[in-house]
Amino acid sequence: MPNPNLIQLLDNFDREEILNCMQCGFCLPACPTYRQTGKESASPRGRIALMKGVVDGQLNVDAEFEDNMYLCLGCRACETACPAGVPYGSLLETARDVVERNKKDIGEHSFLRDLLFEEIFPNPDRIDRLGTMLWASQTLGLQKLANKMGLINLLPRPMREMQSAVDQVASPWQRMKRESVIHPEPDASQNLRVGMFKGCIMDVMFFETNQATARVLTKAGCEVVFVEEQACCGALHAHSGEQNGAKELAKRNIEAFEAAGVDLIVNNAGGCGAALKEYHHWFHDDPQWQERAMKFVAKCRDANELAAELFSALEFRGELPGVRITYQDSCHLAHGQGVRAQPRQLLRSIPGVEYVEMMEADRCCGSAGIYNITNFDMSMEVLDEKMENVKSTSAHLVVTSNPGCLLQMRKGIQRAGCEGQMEAVHIMDLLDRVL
Template sequence: MKLTKTGEGVLRKFDMDEIMNCMHCGFCLPACPTFRQTGLESYGPRGRIALMKGVANEKLSIDHEFEKNMFACLGCRACETACPAGVAYGSLIETARVVIEENKKSQAKPPLARKIAFEHLFPHPKRMEWMGTVLWAAQAAGLQNLASKTGLIKVLPRPLAEMQEAVETVASPKERKKRQLKMNAEKEKLFTVGLFTGCVMDVMFYETNQATARLLTKAGCDVVFVENQSCCGALHAHSGEMNGAKGLAKRNIEAFEKANVDFVVNNAGGCGAALKEYHHWFHDEPEWKERAMAFVEKMRDANELLAELPPLSFTKPMNVRITYQDSCHLAHGQGIRNQPRELIRSIPGAQYVELHQADSCCGSAGIYNMTNYDMSMQILDDKMEDVKKTKAHLIVTSNPGCLLQMKQGIIRTGMQDKIEAIHIMDLLARAL
């Protein structure tokens, strides 16, 4: 794959001021999971920024090696936390991937699977719901267990074959039909909030969304399941499909504008980071940037808002040892670290133990555990060694991808009888 655009055209894509802000000091390297695994400069933030600079100045080609280095990045943004110069690495890596994908599209049609996923599946909530129904039917018919027991599951690529073991029973169509589009506060109403349900979140973790809504009603909020919302666009943005991401952002902005709620609440760290950065996506569309900023001002992570509301009244002591794995995009992207821990500590009987390097990526990173399986599992196995040392009964996280990854980690280490992975909203609901 050769550089087909002019250097000037590529240069305009990159924020050269941001690239030049990198002092090449190396503070980012110990924080970077892929650099820690490989020791390769091109697998660290500093090296990747140097490669971006070379491409932007037309000294390097947009070739396979450049693509490999850019997509080997987890996008965890731990380097942003470590960086003394405050380099916005997250936006730089997204730009690099946009440049790569635009260059590839100028030479050949994108793979069919990619086109289906980004254009015909994730942007369409009804189709995602249908996929959930298919998965539920397969589980209800025992096909998932049968495939595992007979070995038929091995016909799938290894990442999918192992991941399916971590997938729990999804909600039935009958259960989904019971959802009330509005749930009223159980005491004096303080706010009306719109719950951002997400795409994968509402398919595979429907009960977690319902638990989040119940917690918010107990804390004094009317909760609205806003209609016509869509995928947040994070997966598109991280994969170089920025036009698709912006289209999804516009749909969500319009949907929540019409809902006229006090806050927009989400319970997925990865989605939340994207939702809170919508205004950065529209630097070339002033009208949409203004509307996006108004949307962002209303955005709250569920942990963030619950920590601000009157304390929940827990009635069920949980005499268990609990540890917490930070969602990268919640901790590094949104700066939300203390609130989840405070909520866990507020549960009667809970013994909280801090996880070593809790804010180091678990290796999930959207679809990274499928596109970069070996690296993802190396990172996960290291994480599970730290989890073992906590001797916790529960490992809690705040992102669906992290939750599936931790469930997979538990299976890989054979600890199914010793520890359970759970979303923090499900944990809090259980304590109620």
């Protein structure tokens, strides 16, 4: 049954930006899905043409349109390649929002989707409880038993495959005893009060990476505050066509960090950081919240940015003699935030290491939030191509700046048969190790 509200929904598209796409094709070689399929509809140029067709009433918001929008990884490499500066990521989010709101209007609800985006991700306590269940499963050996007995095969293939890349998560007691404020070392020369954006999944599955990030920043002279009232950044909502939910999470975070009275807001996940730095765009139609969002965005820094800025205060007390390191860019850190030089500067400064630049280091690894769950086969095709470049570096350590990339690179190492030869590690964990 046609949706009578569809015309109003289509007004959400920025027609001017759609028309700014010159259809030049510079984006094609930068697009992972176009490289894998060779299909015009799987390219940024093709998807924008489909959006224009929908806006002009020549195409329907149907299953084919939905499939083409969700095949995209959202890596935003096309934005870096685009000579016209078309904000493809924003257009994609709008397209997915139109798809999902249209489905809701015509009664095509997904119980699982509502559960994830309305009941789980917006509630840190529920994510924490799920983390405790995962910890118990690992600690009691249930995960290993399920693998050994074949019970793991009851899970959908993407979850079955990716669970092997998940390390032991922190215990609930470790998470509970964390100090809310971590003070800088006594002889520190800096005087910054930094709010740590800990993320939702990040703070459960990569709790120790958050702790490592805090230690690195305190060694640089920062007082690090874990603001308890914060929520999920909203990136998964925005990328999945749930823009209203994304805005509500953004409001919660803006209020929480306003109340915390911090000088800067720091995160260690490229995907989260890109969302945090774009909050003001989410409120383009709400002047009051946009003003508050702009003040929030002005304080946001990736941990690599701040560590590089305060580098003179960092003292390396360890070294990694003879260790070869390469760096895999987080798409949303490189293309979304433009942070490329700082992590490389930090890695090259570690005593004893040999830094090797990877060919096409900023090409997507195929993680893309939950893409390796929702589009597993395409994700693995992109990953396998990436691993050819990884292997050519002969690196011992593959360093990343995003938790999704970290899991994906671990999976890639497994698939490439390189276990025991190389290890994937988050840059903050590595810096903490040598500081």
